[in-house]
Amino acid sequence: MKTLNTMNKTSKNNFITYGIVLAIFIFCAVYIETDMATFLFKGLMVPICVNVILAVSLNLTVGILGELSLGHAGFMCVGAFAGSFFSMMTQETLTSVWIRFPLAFIIGGLSAAFIGLLVGIPVLRLRGDYLAIVTLAFCEIIKNIMNNLYIAKDINGLHFAIGVGAYNEIEFDAASKQVLINGAMGITGTPNDSNYFWGFALIFITLIVILNLVNSRTGRAIMSIRDNRIAAESVGINITKHKLIAFVISAFFAGVAGVLYSHNLSSVIATKFDYNYSILVLVFVVLGGIGSMRGSVIAAIILTALPEFLRDIGNLSDYRMLIYAILLIAMMLINNNDYLHQMTQGVLGKFRLGKKSKKNEQEGVS
Amino acid sequence: MSVMLETKNLGISFGGLKAVDGLSLSIEKGQLYGLIGPNGAGKTTAFNLLTGVYKPTMGNFFLDGEKLTGMSTIEINKKGVARTFQNIRLFKQMSVLDNVKVGLHNNFEYTAAEGIFRLPRHAKVEKQMNEKAIELLDVFGLAGEKDRLSSNLPYGKQRKLEIARALATSPKLLLLDEPAAGMNPQETQELMDTIRFVRDHFDMTILLIEHDMKLVAGICEEVTVLNFGTVLAQGETSSVLQNPEVVKAYLGD
Amino acid sequence: MTFLSYLISGISLGSVYALIALGYTMVYGIAKMLNFAHGDVIMIGGFVVFTAVSSMNTSAPIAIVCGIIACVVLGVAIEKIAYKPLRNATPLAVLITAIGVSYFLQNLALIIFGSAAKNFPDILKLEDLQLAEGLTVTGEAVVTILITIVIMIVLTLFINYTKIGTAMQAVSEDRGAAQLMGVNVNTTISITFAIGSALAAVASVLLCASYPLLSPYTGAMPGIKAFTAAVFGGIGSIPGAMIGGILLGVIENLSKAYISTELSDAIVFGVLIIVLIVKPTGILGKKMNEKV
Numbered sequence: 058m059k060t061l062n063t064m065n066k067t068s069k070n071n072f073i074t075y076g077i078v079l080a081i082f083i084f085c086a087v088y089i090e091t092d093m094a095t096f097l098f099k100g101l102m103v104p105i106c107v108n109v110i111l112a113v114s115l116n117l118t119v120g121i122l123g124e125l126s127l128g129h130a131g132f133m134c135v136g137a138f139a140g141s142f143f144s145m146m147t148q149e150t151l152t153s154v155w156i157r158f159p160l161a162f163i164i165g166g167l168s169a170a171f172i173g174l175l176v177g178i179p180v181l182r183l184r185g186d187y188l189a190i191v192t193l194a195f196c197e198i199i200k201n202i203m204n205n206l207y208i209a210k211d212i213n214g215l216h217f218a219i220g221v222g223a224y225n226e227i228e229f230d231a232a233s234k235q236v237l238i239n240g241a242m243g244i245t246g247t248p249n250d251s252n253y254f255w256g257f258a259l260i261f262i263t264l265i266v267i268l269n270l271v272n273s274r275t276g277r278a279i280m281s282i283r284d285n286r287i288a289a290e291s292v293g294i295n296i297t298k299h300k301l302i303a304f305v306i307s308a309f310f311a312g313v314a315g316v317l318y319s320h321n322l323s324s325v326i327a328t329k330f331d332y333n334y335s336i337l338v339l340v341f342v343v344l345g346g347i348g349s350m351r352g353s354v355i356a357a358i359i360l361t362a363l364p365e366f367l368r369d370i371g372n373l374s375d376y377r378m379l380i381y382a383i384l385l386i387a388m389m390l391i392n393n394n395d396y397l398h399q400m401t402q403g404v405l406g407k408f409r410l411g412k413k414s415k416k417n418e419q420e421g422v423s
Numbered sequence: 424m425s426v427m428l429e430t431k432n433l434g435i436s437f438g439g440l441k442a443v444d445g446l447s448l449s450i451e452k453g454q455l456y457g458l459i460g461p462n463g464a465g466k467t468t469a470f471n472l473l474t475g476v477y478k479p480t481m482g483n484f485f486l487d488g489e490k491l492t493g494m495s496t497i498e499i500n501k502k503g504v505a506r507t508f509q510n511i512r513l514f515k516q517m518s519v520l521d522n523v524k525v526g527l528h529n530n531f532e533y534t535a536a537e538g539i540f541r542l543p544r545h546a547k548v549e550k551q552m553n554e555k556a557i558e559l560l561d562v563f564g565l566a567g568e569k570d571r572l573s574s575n576l577p578y579g580k581q582r583k584l585e586i587a588r589a590l591a592t593s594p595k596l597l598l599l600d601e602p603a604a605g606m607n608p609q610e611t612q613e614l615m616d617t618i619r620f621v622r623d624h625f626d627m628t629i630l631l632i633e634h635d636m637k638l639v640a641g642i643c644e645e646v647t648v649l650n651f652g653t654v655l656a657q658g659e660t661s662s663v664l665q666n667p668e669v670v671k672a673y674l675g676d
Numbered sequence: 677m678t679f680l681s682y683l684i685s686g687i688s689l690g691s692v693y694a695l696i697a698l699g700y701t702m703v704y705g706i707a708k709m710l711n712f713a714h715g716d717v718i719m720i721g722g723f724v725v726f727t728a729v730s731s732m733n734t735s736a737p738i739a740i741v742c743g744i745i746a747c748v749v750l751g752v753a754i755e756k757i758a759y760k761p762l763r764n765a766t767p768l769a770v771l772i773t774a775i776g777v778s779y780f781l782q783n784l785a786l787i788i789f790g791s792a793a794k795n796f797p798d799i800l801k802l803e804d805l806q807l808a809e810g811l812t813v814t815g816e817a818v819v820t821i822l823i824t825i826v827i828m829i830v831l832t833l834f835i836n837y838t839k840i841g842t843a844m845q846a847v848s849e850d851r852g853a854a855q856l857m858g859v860n861v862n863t864t865i866s867i868t869f870a871i872g873s874a875l876a877a878v879a880s881v882l883l884c885a886s887y888p889l890l891s892p893y894t895g896a897m898p899g900i901k902a903f904t905a906a907v908f909g910g911i912g913s914i915p916g917a918m919i920g921g922i923l924l925g926v927i928e929n930l931s932k933a934y935i936s937t938e939l940s941d942a943i944v945f946g947v948l949i950i951v952l953i954v955k956p957t958g959i960l961g962k963k964m965n966e967k968v
């Protein structure tokens with residue numbers, strides 16, 4: 058207790074977040090290892106972890122940097138394909154999953170971070186709506202290219218092609234031909250390395266990295282840009298550099314989530330990573346509370362698990378997205394309307410997951 | 424005494440409008456200097472020129488003998504010019520302490536990776552930053568409120584916090600844009616004491632824009648009066664304020 | 677000659693983009709927000725016309741009028757319910773709300789009409805036109821271009837020579853000042869949404885005439901591309917939206933024809949990104965300075 062008292066409020070808050078995740082992990086571990094868990098429950102573990110990592114990493118861009126990225130699924134896509142590709146290439150040589158899988162995460166994350174850097178350098182000069190639409194455009198480009206990417210290997214080495222026409226023109230050595238990435242059919246045969254253990258380990262790493270970043274010199278600089286760009290510049294904060302740091306780290310973890318995702322399925326196709334997936338992650342972030350990592354974790358868990366468990370009750374899942382949409386709008390209206398906010402404050406106050414997003418006055422100076 | 428800030432024929436025009444036209448002034452080290460004039464005279468625009476928000480279309484300005492014309496806001500801040508804003512621009516969702524620590528950003532060094540992985544330098548530098556920040560907050564009587572959200576501070580304290588944040592960048596020249604705006608007479612009196620204290624304690628050169636003539640007369644040694652972008656009068660405060668041209672500009676014909 | 681026919685069909689596609697882009701650009705100019713749901717208003721318009729024709733057997737003109745009315749009502753309702761309470765909120769909050777509205781409309785359509793694409797009835801059935809030896813264009817393309825030209829002219833006259841049009845320009849220039857001059861800002865914004873939505877309804881009919889498949893996601897891609905067109909031309913600028921839309925349609929069609937069908941979307945969005953890097957304000961956009 059003494060250590061808790063000497064810690065400041067933010068570290069205390071962070072440890073509560075870690076504690077919650079740890080508690081959930083222990084519960085799941087016990088539940089699964091004692092064979093009490095249903096097939097559905099076990100199957101949900103990895104998708105939940107994927108979504109938690111996505112939500113926390115998107116919250117870095119939306120809540121901490123204060124910019125809306127609609128391309129999160131695109132970075133996830135890059136990570137998923139890069140990680141899967143690596144695992145398939147090294148499956149025979151690197152037989153130990155303890156080496157291969159972490160390497161796949163690093164490669165998937167770095168690939169996504171690299172694309173994030175390429176995207177970020179030009180687009181982070183833009184603000185607000187433009188940034189949102191350009192990240193969306195990039196996500197579509199990535200999806201479009203991945204959907205037409207063919208990689209196959211034969212005795213002569215690797216062959217790349219974009220578009221089925223170009224692919225068909227390649228002359229393969231038929232006997233040794235092995236298709237790795239098959240255009241719209243995606244990538245098939247990734248080793249199923251993902252499980253809840255890896256998933257929770259990655260959630261912890263994501264949370265530690267992002268929470269530590271936020272509570273550091275760099276994190277303060279990033280938040281100062283969010284709160285007031287002009288004032289941040291006036292005290293010498295390098296806007297572009299800090300925006301890029303946040304954006305690239307966010308992309309990195311989206312890539313990591315992609316690797317976790319792709320190693321949980323027998324085949325992965327590019328069209329899964331569409332704009333709707335990006336929006337779904339945004340829903341987690343907004344409903345959990347913009348800027349609140351703990352909120353993102355809880356919202357991602359609940360909103361991923363709940364619809365699956367409610368599947369038996371009527372055709373509720375049909376209405377799931379509709380309900381999300383309504384919640385999204387309602388949340389924004391309530392948070393930004395003083396009267397509604399006060400009305401709901403009393404009811405929701407005790408259960409609030411995150412901080413409310415403050416209005417940011419943008420007046421000019423004459 | 425050496426000259427801290429010198430502007431030579433500084434000006435900017437937007438389209439055809441000359442918002443600031445041929446501003447020349449010279450502020451000595453340690454001086455408290457006022458920039459006054461009616462609304463729309465170009466005072467804040469002058470501040471924006473001196474902080475690199477706008478690039479001047481004519482003239483030059485020098486800080487401590489070094490030419491700063493054409494540099495970016497960030498470079499100019501690093502050279503030693505810090506400012507406050509007329510409509511307070513705090514980092515509203517951050518604590519009082521963190522606001523000042525953002526100001527300290529460039530005076531302390533550890534990398535993003537050192538922060539993320541909590542390497543030894545992180546703890547060491549953070550401790551130094553905290554001490555320095557609290558020292559600064561103490562000057563303005565804000566140390567007790569370090570953990571409050573900056574936007575929850577009362578107005579007068581927000582103005583003080585902005586000054587503390589500017590000082591955190593360890594400037595040579597401090598630009599205050601209407602520091603007393605919205606304050607009652609008693610708060611203004613306190614502010615005057617604070618500004619004097621800042622000048623003496625930090626050995627600071629201060630240029631301020633102000634409409635409150637009592638404050639200007641009370642603390643500024645010299646003033647420049649701007650009107651329609653041009654210099655109307657310049658010199659020792661008491662004599663300039665009695666200049667009939669200046670009185671006319673303020674009160675109208 | 678084939679190049680010319682690709683060009684003409686590109687202009688036709690671009691005209692549709694231009695009509696949609698007008699909705700984005702007018703709303704952006706006046707309400708300073710990206711109405712993300714605009715593309716989905718098009719989709720709803722398409723479904724209204726579809727239902728009127730195929731389930732209620734109404735004639736094409738009446739169905740189109742129904743579509744326009746439905747879109748106008750929907751557009752204004754969205755503005756009143758979702759956007760108006762956020763006039764003073766952060767741009768991020770407004771954008772997320774707009775995305776929520778878009779998501780809502782898509783999923784509503786999904787529940788009502790199902791995810792399977794519907795065949796849009798031939799309400800604009802026209803014969804192909806042979807312009808020259810070996811140069812044939814579809815009648816739909818010609819009608820699309822003609823209708824767009826008429827709408828552009830009417831809209832330009834409306835903006836410049838009517839009281840409401842002038843009010844719209846005033847609000848776009850400076851909302852506060854316009855309000856002080858007695859312009860009813862809320863009404864002006866509502867009218868802007870109404871006009872934008874009406875154009876969206878027209879665009880939906882023209883779009884479905886050329887690409888007769890209708891699904892809840894029909895509006896999303898043209899919507900995003902039209903926004904791209906609006907940015908391309910310079911957001912907030914009405915002539916910019918027209919030029920941007922047509923250019924984008926031509927680029928898309930020509931890249932489909934000569935570079936790659938599969939990668940045409942990537943090329944179109946690549947154009948957006950290049951434009952924003954080289955000239956962030958678009959072809960005809962004004963430089964926006966933030967006051968300090």
